[in-house]
Amino acid sequence: MSRDNPTPQKFTCPLLEIRDLNLDFGTPRGRVHALHNVSLDVPAGQVVGIVGESGSGKSTLAYTVMGLLAENAEVTAGSIVFEGRELLTMPAQARRSLLGDRLSMIFQDPMTALNPVRTIESQMIDIQHHEQVSRSEKRARALEMLHRVGIPDPQSRIGAYPHHFSGGMRQRVCIAMALLVKPALLVADEPTTALDATLEVQIIHLLKDLQKEIGCSILFVSHHLGAVAELCDRVAVMYAGEVVEQGAVRDIFHNPAHPYTRALLECDPGRIKKSTRTLPTIPGEVPSLLATKVGCIFRSRCRHAFDRCEQENPVDHPIGFDHVARCHLLVEERLVPA
Ligand code: SF4
Numbered sequence: 194m195s196r197d198n199p200t201p202q203k204f205t206c207p208l209l210e211i212r213d214l215n216l217d218f219g220t221p222r223g224r225v226h227a228l229h230n231v232s233l234d235v236p237a238g239q240v241v242g243i244v245g246e247s248g249s250g251k252s253t254l255a256y257t258v259m260g261l262l263a264e265n266a267e268v269t270a271g272s273i274v275f276e277g278r279e280l281l282t283m284p285a286q287a288r289r290s291l292l293g294d295r296l297s298m299i300f301q302d303p304m305t306a307l308n309p310v311r312t313i314e315s316q317m318i319d320i321q322h323h324e325q326v327s328r329s330e331k332r333a334r335a336l337e338m339l340h341r342v343g344i345p346d347p348q349s350r351i352g353a354y355p356h357h358f359s360g361g362m363r364q365r366v367c368i369a370m371a372l373l374v375k376p377a378l379l380v381a382d383e384p385t386t387a388l389d390a391t392l393e394v395q396i397i398h399l400l401k402d403l404q405k406e407i408g409c410s411i412l413f414v415s416h417h418l419g420a421v422a423e424l425c426d427r428v429a430v431m432y433a434g435e436v437v438e439q440g441a442v443r444d445i446f447h448n449p450a451h452p453y454t455r456a457l458l459e460c461d462p463g464r465i466k467k468s469t470r471t472l473p474t475i476p477g478e479v480p481s482l483l484a485t486k487v488g489c490i491f492r493s494r495c496r497h498a499f500d501r502c503e504q505e506n507p508v509d510h511p512i513g514f515d516h517v518a519r520c521h522l523l524v525e526e527r528l529v530p531a
Pocket of ligand 1 (some may be wrong): 451489490491492493495499502507519520522
């Protein structure tokens with residue numbers, strides 16, 4: 194018995210709605226404010242990318258949605274509504290039952306995501322535990338999905354262990370497992386980071402095809418802007434735990450408004466026209482998230498910073514249809530065209 198995903202028309206509100214989310218990690222050095230005032234929607238049937246430097250909070254946000262955070266994490270404010278239900282106050286068992294059913298995840302490292310002492314077959318059958326069908330039917334589905342993700346001769350490979358597969362093939366197996374359950378939302382945390390460039394392109398195309406076929410939404414975390422441009426409908430740019438800009442992929446890539454988004458795009462090797470031996474970087478470092486700061490979180494690295502940036506936190510400012518950025522320059526209409 195298969196469970197088709199709800200069509201996009203079935204939910205009038207976004208499939209996933211994150212509002213004003215704050216999350217801290219308790220550490221011996223104090224509380225680390227890992228997410229600050231994060232609001233983000235994932236509409237049904239769409240792919241939403243999250244980009245930003247390492248330490249910007251991308252993966253923390255993904256793990257928060259999945260409810261897979263470390264014990265020292267504490268959500269201090271906000272809400273995460275998925276299919277109309279608040280995840281943060283949901284009983285633990287009810288939330289767990291969503292995993293591998295309505296919500297599934299692809300992790301960055303396929304070797305640690307798979308159980309090394311169990312065959313692919315047993316893991317792919319186990320992940321279908323929500324399905325009321327026979328073991329042979331589950332196996333047939335697993336074979337079909339392995340074939341779909343490009344594993345050659347799945348009939349003979351399904352009995353192998355993860356270490357029998359290359360890194361690219363292991364990630365294909367992980368994608369097959371994540372999509373086998375026909376989730377409503379797939380959270381993909383840097384799924385191509387451990388792969389070489391050729392494999393990355395293949396995996397992106399595979400994800401794109403399968404997303405269309407299954408009709409699920411994807412929350413796609415990546416630091417690779419080219420992959421995000423290729424796969425996503427919408428993009429959220431994160432910096433130091435905040436979403437500083439978000440909008441349709443064409444707006445973010447062709448009409449970026451926040452100085453951080455612009456700097457990030459300027460550093461993208463795929464957009465550098467001249468041949469160079471030195472790749473550009475954004476001067477300075479991501480600030481410590483230990484203290485609560487007043488003012489713009491990007492001000493120490495921003496070449497446009499002015500007095501107001503020190504004194505006041507910027508808030509989301511609408512730029513166009515469904516395109517917002519947090520920067521005082523936009524309110525004061527001082528930002529020069531990119
Ligand atoms: Fe730069 Fe100020 Fe805008 Fe922050 S608010 S990005 S510091 S100009």
